Amino acid sequence: MKEYVYFPGCSLEKIALSYHLSALETTQKLGIKLTELEDWNCCGATAYFHVDELLAYTLVARNLAMAEKVGTEVVAPCSACYKNMYFTKLHLSEDPDLTDHINEALQEDNLSYSGTVAVKHLIEVFANDIGVEELKSKVIYPLNGLKVAAYYGCQILRPKKDHEDVEQPQFFEDLMSAIGATPVDFPLKLTCCGGSLLISSRPAAYSMIYNLLYSAQRAQADVIATACPLCQVNLECYQQQVNQEFGTHFSIPVVYFTQLIGLSMGIPPKKLGFGKEFLSPKKAIDAIKNIHSQEEVITQ
């Protein structure tokens, strides 16, 4: 059983609880153990690095130092957490003076950062470590006919990390194909959702969300699948406001990729966090013939 150190991040506690539940359920079924890092702290999200860089790095280094003690690979489902941990690791490896400085602070907690733990995004675990073939073999209810817009969001691939193809990646679509769904041609799959602009500059964020929804609708997607809590919230929770602002009638459900994978593996929808959405994906998912023969998938 492959084991990873699991870093849920703040949003998975409440607003992205469905991501947390579906992540645990699906990985377990695939023979992977996600052990939550004890006493983890916030990663600093977007804001902290712009307030105080040194403290922000220290904040993340604390998590990495603790992870080092219990494992060799730490996995984050949230793109912002992933990005912060990845670049902290990179930056500290290039700057030994900074590392020493931070270790002075970490010493207070009996911790020491040595850069031995690898940082991965949850979707990379599915795409690279588990792989498409293994995933396919565990699919019971292929989501045939479900048109999915695979939305990477911007922070997984940008700023550039160690991925090969940053302009036209396909790994998310490949995962969707593996579970029987039909990934649509979604040209804005790497375009930003607006992130925390929702707080600082709402009109700008609305126009970015509008573009994404317009593109997904144009591609005739039944659902948008995301890999980041912020993307999910921005795209789903503000559809009504966007409609008001732009005079549109968008109504596209936005789910986590792990939820779709879970459905295809026959995990009961309640266990995958379905039922908590603003926009229920019930109609779209019930429409899939394969699952139709079972009980109504989503009871709310």
Place this chain on the structure above:
Amino acid sequence: MTEKIGVYVCHCGTNIAGTVDVEGVAKWAAEYLKHRGVVIARDYKFMCSSLGQELIEKDIKELGLTRVVVAACSPHLHEKTFRNACKNAGLNPYLCELVSIREQVSWVHTDKAVATEKSKAIVSGGVERVIWDEPLEPLRVPINPATLVVGGGIAGIQAALEIADAGYHVYMVEREPSIGGHMAQFDKTFPTLDCSACILTPKMVDVGNHKNITLLTWAEVTNVDGYVGNFQATIHQKPRYVNTDLCTGCGICQEKCPKKVIDDVFEAGLGKRKAIYTPFPQAVPNFPVLDKANCTYFLRGTCKACEKFCPTGAIDFTQQDEYIQVDVGQIILATGYDLFDVRRMPQYGYGRLANVFTSLEFERLSNASGPTGGKMVLRDAVTTPTSVAIVHCVGSRDKNYNSYCSSICCMQSLKFAHLVHERTGAEVYNCYIDIRTPAKGYEEFYQRLLEEGTHFIRGKVAEVTNAARVPEEEGKLIVQVEDTLIGKQRRIPVDMVILSAGLEPRHDAKDVARLFGISCSADGWYIERHPKLDPVATMTEGVYIAGVVQGPKDIPASVAQGAAAAARALGKIQQKEVAMEPIRATINQDKCSGCRICNNLCPFNAILFHEDKMVSEVNPALCQGCGTCVAACPAGAISGTVFSNEQILAQLEGLLLLNLKQLELEPVPS
């Protein structure tokens, strides 16, 4: 007998004198190296000037100097100058040494005291070395008057015609079935808007008909041996499967051939050709080539339509590869360029979005003998675009791909804009970083395009996409670009996008360079002997470069370089022989034990072994003077001229002058 050595330290204006105390160095040499044989030491502002040289000549005549050391610039610049001065004064030129205190001292160090000390050491090294110099005569080898021109584009064609017209023989080798190069693909040429084929084909025909040119197309050079004046080149003639003695160029075989293939080379993938084909109607030579990989007969054993219909029976499926050896005196490389592969920039959508075209594709689209007959239409072959965006600098001026500027793309983009206006009346948007129009008539051409109503947007295009954001954008290609002059992001909906792709060296440029013994720069362009003053010669005597192979340039510049290379070659041919530096190895047969270690070390096979005497011997005609055998001989039986052990070791001792005190040096040889 002590030598009489003259030391000359150059100021080079302030280039050396600004950092090195040149007078001090000269004075020091006169005093401290007196016991080594220095009888006079001078400093002068510009040693390479005629006055400077006269100083040396005068001293040789009046003081009876037997050796000369000049401390100035790099020997690569003026060694010949000072050696000639000595020669004029009656001193053997090989008794003169030039040591560099400019490139090696004044230009690279800042501390004056340290620089002066180092200069003294370098002068001392030169003095020690020159004592061991021997009088030598340059070797004279006859020049074979024939020349090999590799590459049948405009630069190669120009070079070949110049030499052939002067009455000397040229072998031209071209890897495609016809000469003409990229210029044959173009529609119009800037800034005159001459039809490219109209100005090119007369030259091509001249080459094809010239009695002094042996034209080998569908052929490549596979090996080169020898040296300047005396090269042996092996040329691989690929089989055309057409007997050129019988073929009349009637074209029936092409008509009747049932197999169509996408033409990736001449038509840039836009059009098709047959399995047996001539690349374009004005091809020279006008003999078709059979593409074995796509021929039904070679693949499945059936068809043979070409053979059936050929009126002269010229089709020959049994033709074999041929290897031809030619002897030439000099070689001109004019192998041209490849276009930057725009698929490396997926954000521009080439290959994914139908109506994104490369510059070469657009040339074919625009060309009246191209796949659309000159109609400017979209990939559906029917629709005329109403709006066209032209993207400058694709793959150029970009540190992610190539940092250099490809020189011709601005003019090419303007040319495209003009042609689009003329033929379609569409709105044209040129997205540029800078407009580079330096040569004759270029700026005026740009003004003309401004007057024609072209929209110029100063901004590097971020993305070409079909992801419409509003209903008005549906069905169009959107060019997303920051218009830096108004400070706004723009999304411009167009029907067609043309990518002005940059120029790159041929994909096998490095291998070809190695074949001819020359080097490539970091970008892959061939290195000229001097970037400012000698752009067509290379470091290898007898091998010249011309055209884009040396770096991106337009047609007039390529033609000029082709003519320049030809002039250099002709100059040598006229002299009938070339003087080679007498840097050679010799084996003292008394010391040679016949171990033969040296035999296999020579890449030029210049060392023979005499079975009867059990000794080795160096053939001075083949020896290139690398000195590897000299270093390798365990018995010390091999000596090298100009770079002998004694000379090098003496220079070493002189260089290791660590302080101003006189060192206990070897007694001067008598």
Place this chain on the structure above:
Amino acid sequence: MSDQFEPVIIGFTCNWCSYRAADMAGTARMKYAPNIRLIRLMCSGRLDPTFVMKAFAGGADGVMITGCHPGDCHYVEQNYKALRRFIILKKTLTQFGIEPGRLKLLWASAAEGAIFTDEVNKFVEQVRELGPLQWPTSGGGLEQMFAVPEHMLVKEVAA
């Protein structure tokens, strides 16, 4: 002038590539440590290991051998021979008690003036750290090195 030790480095360059790289560094006015003094050979293959030994014996603290990149040698393949000699030379020097860090091999093409400059600077610092070679120069360095130790000399034995 600082008190720190200034090593003396001898650099052997080949006429076609590395000497031109040094020229290029000069033309581009790149700055490097003045501790290095260059000798021009036609080819790195000309380098006789004796030259290196003589350089050390004559007072050099470090020796740098430079040539064309493998595959680009003007004389086709002679830099490979230089490479072979360098490898054996390094081993031999170690046996003499000379630190291997005092000998360096660098491939530099005519266009690589910047690389030449960087590597020279790096090498000077590397040798500076090793300190002066202190090859015995008085009383004939090489002779002293090859001198038979006292206790091994055959002595006259009283009959």
